[in-house]
Amino acid sequence: xxxxxxxxxxxxxxxxxxxRDPNVFIMGEEVGVWGGSYAVTRGFFDHFGGERVRxxxxxxxxxxxxxxxxxxxxxxPVAELMTINFAFVAMDHxxxxxxxxxxxxAGNFVIxxxxxxxxxxxxxxxxxxxxxxxxxxxxxxGLKVVSPSNPADAKGLLKSAIRSNDPVLFIEHATLYQxxxxxxxxxxxxxxxxxSVARPGKDVTIVAYSKTxxxxxxxAEELAKDGIEAEVIDLRTxxxxxxxxxxxxxxxxxxxxxxxxxxxTYGIGSEISSRIYEQAFDYVDAPIxxxxxxxxxxxxNRDLEQLALPQVETVVAAVKEVL
Amino acid sequence: xxxxxxxxxxxxxxxxxxxxxxxxxxxxxxxxxxxLHLYIGExxxxxxxVSARKPEDRVITxxxxxxxAINCGIPTKFIFAELLGKATGVSRGRGGSMxxxxxxxxxxxxxxxxxxHLPIAAGLALGxxxxxxxxxxxxxxxxxxxxxxxxxxALNLSxxxxxxxxxxxxxxxxxxxxxxxxxxxxxxIQQKAAGYxxxxxxxxxxxxxxxxxxxxxxxxxxxAGSGPQFLEAVTYRFRGHSMGDPERYRNPDEIxxxxxxxxxxxxxxxxxxxxxxxxxxxxxQDNHSLKEIQEAIQFAEASPDPAPEELYQNVYFEG
Numbered sequence: 207x208x209x210x211x212x213x214x215x216x217x218x219x220x221x222x223x224x225x226r227d228p229n230v231f232i233m234g235e236e237v238g239v240w241g242g243s244y245a246v247t248r249g250f251f252d253h254f255g256g257e258r259v260r261x262x263x264x265x266x267x268x269x270x271x272x273x274x275x276x277x278x279x280x281x282x283p284v285a286e287l288m289t290i291n292f293a294f295v296a297m298d299h300x301x302x303x304x305x306x307x308x309x310x311x312a313g314n315f316v317i318x319x320x321x322x323x324x325x326x327x328x329x330x331x332x333x334x335x336x337x338x339x340x341x342x343x344x345x346x347x348g349l350k351v352v353s354p355s356n357p358a359d360a361k362g363l364l365k366s367a368i369r370s371n372d373p374v375l376f377i378e379h380a381t382l383y384q385x386x387x388x389x390x391x392x393x394x395x396x397x398x399x400x401x402s403v404a405r406p407g408k409d410v411t412i413v414a415y416s417k418t419x420x421x422x423x424x425x426a427e428e429l430a431k432d433g434i435e436a437e438v439i440d441l442r443t444x445x446x447x448x449x450x451x452x453x454x455x456x457x458x459x460x461x462x463x464x465x466x467x468x469x470x471t472y473g474i475g476s477e478i479s480s481r482i483y484e485q486a487f488d489y490v491d492a493p494i495x496x497x498x499x500x501x502x503x504x505x506x507n508r509d510l511e512q513l514a515l516p517q518v519e520t521v522v523a524a525v526k527e528v529l
Numbered sequence: 530x531x532x533x534x535x536x537x538x539x540x541x542x543x544x545x546x547x548x549x550x551x552x553x554x555x556x557x558x559x560x561x562x563x564x565l566h567l568y569i570g571e572x573x574x575x576x577x578x579v580s581a582r583k584p585e586d587r588v589i590t591x592x593x594x595x596x597x598a599i600n601c602g603i604p605t606k607f608i609f610a611e612l613l614g615k616a617t618g619v620s621r622g623r624g625g626s627m628x629x630x631x632x633x634x635x636x637x638x639x640x641x642x643x644x645x646h647l648p649i650a651a652g653l654a655l656g657x658x659x660x661x662x663x664x665x666x667x668x669x670x671x672x673x674x675x676x677x678x679x680x681x682x683a684l685n686l687s688x689x690x691x692x693x694x695x696x697x698x699x700x701x702x703x704x705x706x707x708x709x710x711x712x713x714x715x716x717x718i719q720q721k722a723a724g725y726x727x728x729x730x731x732x733x734x735x736x737x738x739x740x741x742x743x744x745x746x747x748x749x750x751x752x753a754g755s756g757p758q759f760l761e762a763v764t765y766r767f768r769g770h771s772m773g774d775p776e777r778y779r780n781p782d783e784i785x786x787x788x789x790x791x792x793x794x795x796x797x798x799x800x801x802x803x804x805x806x807x808x809x810x811x812x813x814q815d816n817h818s819l820k821e822i823q824e825a826i827q828f829a830e831a832s833p834d835p836a837p838e839e840l841y842q843n844v845y846f847e848g
């Protein structure tokens with residue numbers, strides 16, 4: 207067990223999987239000589255060489271498309287899209303090809319591919335570079351969508367993603383790379399498609415994932431000062447969605463707040479609320495609240511941007527509304 | 530080339546022709562749903578090219594894929610079964626006309642988003658390069674696909690990484706109903722390869738022997754390490770873009786002009802003029818082909834539909 211950052215945990219998972227399996231390789235913009243625009247692959251190029259750590263042109267459709275093709279030949283590409291905002295120019299290959307070929311060709315095409323990308327706002331990059339559109343990708347059957355909130359899960363889930371025979375979109379949060387946490391050494395694997403309890407409690411269920419788990423845990427600490435015990439559920443995987451821990455928690459707390467960094471309209475909060483109403487309607491004691499980004503393209507100005515994003519105070523306020 | 534090989538090419542071309550004519554009838558009878566894009570007029574391109582490949586060479590194409598599927602060795606009955614959406618179809622009724630594929634035949638589809646399979650083709654070639662397989666990926670696409678970004682991204686990447694791909698543009702003169710010179714800045718499509726420092730050439734896509742010879746030469750060069758190359762096969766689509774095409778964009782004289790130069794007729798004449806096969810022998814091939822098609826249709830019509838529980842199968846490989 208070592209206390210390391212999210213960046214180090216992701217880097218370790220990649221490194222160990224590349225050491226373990228020669229079919230695993232990395233391709234993307236600035237992953238090689240530069241060392242990764244978030245420094246995740248620093249040192250990889252020198253160790254594994256340019257064949258396995260492949261710098262690509264700025265050409266997202268080609269990156270994802272070629273990763274699909276390479277995966278069809280039995281390789282396990284880890285394609286990196288510098289940010290999820292650039293995934294839109296590769297949208298066809300992500301949703302029309304990666305998510306569909308296995309089904310459309312009746313299981314004969316197998317695509318063991320990972321797309322690593324970076325989501326999230328809060329860094330004053332203005333509207334086109336600050337989005338958290340994770341849920342869009344979770345809409346498509348055939349794709350698995352994973353987004354860890356802490357270093358241990360990041361390592362374990364990325365290893366699972368690389369070993370999966372399905373296409374996995376692995377979404378990291380831009381402001382979590384320095385987050386530290388205990389990470390088991392060696393071959394530590396976390397299964398895809400399992401939510402977890404990030405903090406136990408009995409009074410209210412807070413559902414979150416990625417960055418908003420951190421926000422929600424801080425809110426839970428604030429609430430604890432007032433004697434309110436919040437249970438925080440970390441989705442970890444957006445598709446396939448595991449609602450079991452949520453329903454179990456809700457049956458105990460009868461109250462729920464869903465916290466997501468993306469927009470609320472048609473969002474994760476809407477989905478989770480529906481699932482609770484469908485599966486645990488008799489346990490509902492208060493309307494389920496959604497905390498999310500303001501329904502605007504994110505502005506550059508620091509204060510305005512923070513005003514638009516979910517904060518610890520907004521989560522605390524939402525919890526108090528449902529109690 | 531042995532006589533049997535010449536006859537085999539002829540047989541494949543007439544099977545494609547007969548298959549497409551029958552598919553059109555089945556479509557009009559309401560037995561085939563969705564879109565149906567016929568390969569009539571373009572038989573020589575795929576037949577010549579695929580005949581030039583080695584078994585390890587991969588083939589990938591767009592949605593006008595019935596002919597390519599035949600050339601890659603998929604039995605006619607499994608193609609018709611797919612057109613009819615049956616459980617015995619090559620894609621078990623999941624894909625339909627535009628999504629035929631058979632990994633065991635190294636035929637990688639059948640892709641319906643214009644140009645989207647070009648980056649995938651680059652990836653197939655990358656897979657072979659990475660694993661040190663001496664194989665070439667043959668990627669076929671229409672003239673219309675050369676105007677979309679995927680084309681340019683894929684050609685660029687293939688050259689930057691020196692991938693073993695033969696890019697083959699089937700220039701059939703129209704992207705749906707828009708003539709090439711109304712849609713492409715350069716009507717001679719092969720010129721686009723120059724922008725990527727890629728060797729290119731043009732071939733008469735109505736002449737199966739020309740296509741085959743060119744294919745053999747280019748595949749050998751690529752196998753020897755030339756990097757990607759570009760081939761433009763000039764051909765003509767005798768039928769509309771799909772079965773729903775009113776064909777207001779071209780006049781019948783134009784179609785007639787090309788039909789005089791029918792690829793099946795050209796090859797038949799070649800075989801007779803060069804004393805490779807007699808009229809009688811070729812007629813036998815025609816009859817044999819018609820019989821095969823009729824049996825294939827019977828097989829397809831007698832086949833069961835996929836069971837309802839298949840709806841949820843193969844969404845994921847795992848669970």
